[in-house]
Amino acid sequence: MQHIYYELNVLTKAIHFKNLSAAAIHVGLSQPQLSRIIAKIEDELKIVLLDRSAKRKSGWTTIAFQLALLFEKSSKRLEGELSNLSQNQVIAEIRIGTLEGMSSFAISTAQHCFDQIGISKIFIDIYDLNELEAHFLSGNLDLIFTSKSPGRQKFKYFSELGFQVLEKIQTNKNYAVLSTFENGRSAKKEFDSFKHVLVSNSLALRKEWLGSAGGTGFLPTEAKKGKSKEHEPVYMIGSEILNPVLWSQINAGLPD
Secondary structure: OOOHHHHHHHHHHHHHOOOOHHHHHOOOOOOHHHHHHHHHHHHHOOOOEEEEOOOOOEEOHHHHHHHHHHHHHHHHHHHHHHHHHHOOOOOOEEEEOOOOOHHHHHHHHHHHHHHHHHOOOEEEOOOOHHHHHHHHHHOOOOEEEEOOOOOOOOEEEEEEEEHHHHHEEEOOOOOEEHHHHHHHHHHHHHOOOOOOOEEEHHEEEHHHHHOOOOOEEEEEEEEEEOOOOOEEEEEEEEEEOOOHHHHHHHHHHHOO
């Protein structure tokens, strides 16, 4: 069941909306993405989650609601048991995921965890936004630094750290330079005026390309403390099963 944990987690959010198209809007996925997730669960468990006999929009079957409820109850029970188990235990290691432009926050947090909390091993990986959300929602990361809250759910462990400015670079109209997230969310017609389109999940690579070959694209500046209505906020979000004491200790080490 572990290999479809993420998919089942998505289902528990999706069934609160009457059909697939409405659910897709609210869970932060495109309708084709959500459709593939539902199809994967159906294929894996040999059940039917969507009543596709409706002429216009497919609705959820009874078993879809039952499965979502069962998974939600099991997840909450596991979270409670893990929280109780780890409440008074020393945490040996944590896994952190971050967007490339927010690495300074990840580094300072890791240093605090080493020096003040006593964690012995920390994994820090850089992802693009799509990968970061997928790894976090599937339970592979304990802590993330991001510019967007994954999906539309409210998280128990959530802190707004500052903001990030997105600077538009427009030095060469032959090249559109995009992150994989931007490429997935943008309409194809937006790039019709460009001769070439470069897509990379590496901020460093996109920055180097725009600096050397030129192009048109957005580059985030290094994240800054404070708040700004005009710019992208920066968040630190913890896993639902993160030790609450550890979350408090991590927050205590954040810069003012």
